[in-house]
Amino acid sequence: MDPQTKSQFIKDLPKVELHMHLEGSLEPELMIEIAKRNNVDIPFTSAEQIREASVFTSLQSFLDLYYLGHTVFKTRQDFYDLIWAYFKRVATGNLRHCEIFFEAQEHVNRGVKLEDIVLGLHDACVQAKKEFGITCGLILTLLRHFPPENMMELLKQAVPLKEYIVGIGMSSSEAGCPPSLYVDIFNFAREQGWHVTSHAGEIGPPEYVKDSIELLKIERCDHGIGARTRPDIVKLLAEKEIGVTMCPISNVLLKVTESIPYSPIRQYLDANVKMCFNSDDPSYFGSNYIDENYAAVEKEMGLSVREWVKIVQDAIDMSWAEDDVRGKLQEELDGVKAKYKVKELYGIE
Numbered sequence: 503m504d505p506q507t508k509s510q511f512i513k514d515l516p517k518v519e520l521h522m523h524l525e526g527s528l529e530p531e532l533m534i535e536i537a538k539r540n541n542v543d544i545p546f547t548s549a550e551q552i553r554e555a556s557v558f559t560s561l562q563s564f565l566d567l568y569y570l571g572h573t574v575f576k577t578r579q580d581f582y583d584l585i586w587a588y589f590k591r592v593a594t595g596n597l598r599h600c601e602i603f604f605e606a607q608e609h610v611n612r613g614v615k616l617e618d619i620v621l622g623l624h625d626a627c628v629q630a631k632k633e634f635g636i637t638c639g640l641i642l643t644l645l646r647h648f649p650p651e652n653m654m655e656l657l658k659q660a661v662p663l664k665e666y667i668v669g670i671g672m673s674s675s676e677a678g679c680p681p682s683l684y685v686d687i688f689n690f691a692r693e694q695g696w697h698v699t700s701h702a703g704e705i706g707p708p709e710y711v712k713d714s715i716e717l718l719k720i721e722r723c724d725h726g727i728g729a730r731t732r733p734d735i736v737k738l739l740a741e742k743e744i745g746v747t748m749c750p751i752s753n754v755l756l757k758v759t760e761s762i763p764y765s766p767i768r769q770y771l772d773a774n775v776k777m778c779f780n781s782d783d784p785s786y787f788g789s790n791y792i793d794e795n796y797a798a799v800e801k802e803m804g805l806s807v808r809e810w811v812k813i814v815q816d817a818i819d820m821s822w823a824e825d826d827v828r829g830k831l832q833e834e835l836d837g838v839k840a841k842y843k844v845k846e847l848y849g850i851e
């Protein structure tokens with residue numbers, strides 16, 4: 503495929519995003535606007551200042567700014583506006599389905615009502631399906647910098663809102679927070695019928711990936727790149743079909759990997775680990791959304807057509823979408839394969 507056709511082929515692929523923190527899509531202009539209308543003091547008066555502050559030396563240096571951004575949110579409308587801005591942006595990049603992390607624990611601990619958050623987000627999801635044909639699942643994401651008891655309290659509060667929440671995730675820094683601390687939390691979440699995933703092996707050691715699989719029984723692994731020095735754990739990911747949701751631009755900007763080719767993308771592809779590419783916190787990482795992550799991987803690594811099809815197929819297979827949505831995504835991927843004669847020219851069914 504010539505480079506121009508290849509780039510169009512990658513744009514045409516139906517995008518499925520499984521690792522995006524809603525609060526990480528807060529563009530600086532919207533942060534300023536919501537802070538003003540809610541009378542929240544933040545140490546910035548312009549979007550430009552926030553962009554200038556968005557240069558990071560580590561995961562923690564990012565989290566410090568990121569959680570400051572959380573403080574502007576108060577009302578149901580705020581959450582609607584935040585997710586709506588994401589939908590509007592990604593609709594232009596052919597996003598078809600997403601499962602989004604929302605970090606209610608920060609907001610509820612500040613006094614915001616969980617119901618306002620969930621219902622504000624849900625309203626926008628309904629509208630996005632109508633207006634853009636985008637489907638969205640909401641993942642209530644627990645934060646490791648709060649104690650497990652606080653996580654459990656939030657999960658219990660979320661039970662009556664169960665129908666609006668597709669799964670439970672866990673993020674924030676892994677430092678000093680091994681998966682073994684959260685066994686009861688994940689047992690409770692699974693008992694409620696929620697899907698479960700967790701950040702593991704972003705900055706944490708390989709054992710955190712293994713323990714998240716074996717103790718927390720995660721269905722997919724967010725980042726998961728920390729397993730790369732342990733072939734036995736990479737094999738476990740492949741054998742148990744635990745897909746990893748990779749975030750290539752995030753890993754480079756947070757100094758987790760030296761560059762995109764130095765992440766384990768090639769290693770995991772060759773080991774037949776399921777994986778997909780995602781944006782993590784697009785607004786804080788130079789407004790690089792999922793389509794820009796796809797383009798960056800192609801620019802740095804030049805994956806084959808076969809591998810690109812696998813990435814999107816894996817994302818569909820890893821998703822927690824209902825069967826009808828999954829069927830529609832499959833049809834769209836098959837349509838792109840037919841358009842580019844992928845079966846005839848590249849031998850992929």
Ligand SMILES: Nc1ncnc2[nH]cnc12
Pocket residue numbers: 523526561568673674675701704752782783
């Ligand atoms: N990259 C990341 N790692 C852990 N927690 C996060 N929350 C938002 N982005 C995150």
Ligand SMILES: [Zn+2]
Pocket residue numbers: 521523673701724782
């Ligand atoms: Zn993340």
